[in-house]
Amino acid sequence: MNRFVTTDSLRGLFAAGMSDMYRQEVPLYGTLLDIVAHVNATVLRNDPALDQSLADAGERARLDLERHGAVRVGTAAELALLARIFAVLGMYPVGYYDLAAAGVPVHSTAFRPVDEAALRACPFRIFTSLLRLELIEDPALRAQAQKVLEGRRIISARGLALLENAERNGGVAESDAPEFIAEVLAIFRWHSEAIVDIETYRRMHAAHRLVADVAAFQGPHINHLTPRVLDIDAAQAEMLRRGIDAKDYIEGPPRRMEAILLRQTSFKALEEVISFPDGAAMQRGTHTARFGEIEQRGMALTPEGRTLYDACLHKARAGEHPAGHDHDARLRDAFRDFPDDLQALRQQRLAYFRYALTQKGKAARPLAAGTTLPDWLAAGWVQAIPITYEDFLPISAAGIFRSNLGSASSQGYDSQGSRAELEAALGRKVIDPFELYETIQEKSLEGLAVHFAAMLVH
Numbered sequence: 001m002n003r004f005v006t007t008d009s010l011r012g013l014f015a016a017g018m019s020d021m022y023r024q025e026v027p028l029y030g031t032l033l034d035i036v037a038h039v040n041a042t043v044l045r046n047d048p049a050l051d052q053s054l055a056d057a058g059e060r061a062r063l064d065l066e067r068h069g070a071v072r073v074g075t076a077a078e079l080a081l082l083a084r085i086f087a088v089l090g091m092y093p094v095g096y097y098d099l100a101a102a103g104v105p106v107h108s109t110a111f112r113p114v115d116e117a118a119l120r121a122c123p124f125r126i127f128t129s130l131l132r133l134e135l136i137e138d139p140a141l142r143a144q145a146q147k148v149l150e151g152r153r154i155i156s157a158r159g160l161a162l163l164e165n166a167e168r169n170g171g172v173a174e175s176d177a178p179e180f181i182a183e184v185l186a187i188f189r190w191h192s193e194a195i196v197d198i199e200t201y202r203r204m205h206a207a208h209r210l211v212a213d214v215a216a217f218q219g220p221h222i223n224h225l226t227p228r229v230l231d232i233d234a235a236q237a238e239m240l241r242r243g244i245d246a247k248d249y250i251e252g253p254p255r256r257m258e259a260i261l262l263r264q265t266s267f268k269a270l271e272e273v274i275s276f277p278d279g280a281a282m283q284r285g286t287h288t289a290r291f292g293e294i295e296q297r298g299m300a301l302t303p304e305g306r307t308l309y310d311a312c313l314h315k316a317r318a319g320e321h322p323a324g325h326d327h328d329a330r331l332r333d334a335f336r337d338f339p340d341d342l343q344a345l346r347q348q349r350l351a352y353f354r355y356a357l358t359q360k361g362k363a364a365r366p367l368a369a370g371t372t373l374p375d376w377l378a379a380g381w382v383q384a385i386p387i388t389y390e391d392f393l394p395i396s397a398a399g400i401f402r403s404n405l406g407s408a409s410s411q412g413y414d415s416q417g418s419r420a421e422l423e424a425a426l427g428r429k430v431i432d433p434f435e436l437y438e439t440i441q442e443k444s445l446e447g448l449a450v451h452f453a454a455m456l457v458h
């Protein structure tokens with residue numbers, strides 16, 4: 001008997017494997033994990049209410065395993081291959097992110113699980129960017145990078161065979177799982193040998209550092225793996241205390257009572273030794289790509305909430321001082337317009353909520369006919385639990401890219417994003433994240449409607 005491994009456990013194996021691999025490759029990542037474990041334990045000990053609300057949201061158990069990674073591929077064919085692999089792992093492309101306007105010649109999507117049960121089991125996500133060579137000015141260099149990329153194979157023959165098996169059979173057999181995961185991990189490992197000579201590397205690097213990062217190596221190395229922390233200000237302070245070269249400030253919204261979206265910080269990219277082919281010999285050089293990031297996740301916002309978020313952020317950014325001077329104060333001021341209590345966020349439909357029966361609700365006597373959500377909430381029968389944001393923020397992503405690429409790249413490209421092109425490469429449309437949150441909210445309401453209607457007939 002050769003049974004299939006569930007998609008959720010395959011993804012769990014993949015996430016754990018990536019974490020082990022990255023810990024070995026970038027020891028400072030292990031330090032970040034220590035910081036995060038310490039901060040999370042302290043927060044949970046001091047704030048039993050938060051501990052309980054994480055448990056209510058079904059996120060207490062997943063917290064220690066929760067990560068996102070980021071990779072960058074060079075061609076549509078490579079993106080299509082990753083999409084096939086991630087589908088076997090239960091990860092689907094959600095959202096379109098255009099980073100060209102922020103001076104990064106890529107567009108991106110995030111592969112992640114989409115339904116509630118899968119998110120609960122293992123919410124592993126990978127922010128995946130496709131290089132847009134058409135944005136590189138020098139035609140000769142563009143052609144050369146294209147040729148290098150078309151000539152490389154990022155998956156082994158064995159890995160491809162296992163993938164095809166999984167697709168044909170509708171799953172990965174238990175006996176194949178360890179090898180399949182090992183082959184997938186190998187795609188994302190670091191290569192300390194470049195596949196182009198140092199002159200070519202330098203020209204790619206001069207066109208844009210990202211061209212060198214993608215096209216000068218054998219494969220799409222994972223460039224960071226981000227754990228989830230419950231108090232990012234504490235984590236940032238601890239990074240600085242330990243002398244880690246952290247970003248000047250935290251990306252995203254300011255610290256609030258009720259956390260929204262995503263706040264992130266990172267340590268700057270490491271300078272790593274690379275050997276470049278030089279005839280029959282090798283030549284030493286360096287490359288910076290890999291860094292460490294920590295994030296705190298808050299609640300998902302509706303389109304209205306997102307518009308208000310963007311407006312607040314825009315206000316904060318207007319007239320920003322170059323070195324991030326008084327960044328936090330400016331951000332706090334700009335976000336005064338953004339309600340900071342759950343009831344207002346819910347009543348103004350700024351955020352998404354999952355509605356769940358409380359203990360009191362479970363024990364409630366049959367209801368009078370015609371009651372609705374406001375009655376259930378007022379009676380304490382139903383509780384509104386904010387839905388955690390599972391996605392990314394283009395402005396933060398651009399800030400993260402930039403702080404790791406150096407300031408030379410802050411000039412934006414004069415280009416519109418090209419969602420259709422990314423979707424053509426994926427062979428499918430990207431999923432709208434708002435629809436996913438909306439579905440979770442609606443399903444919870446439908447469940448309650450059924451429950452209370454059933455009470456009526458008894």
Ligand code: OOG
Nearest residue numbers: 070127392396397400401
């Ligand atoms: C991806 C940057 C985006 C985030 O957390 O916003 C990202 C990259 O550097 O390849 O990971």
Ligand code: NI
Nearest residue numbers: 070224226293
């Ligand atoms: Ni990231």
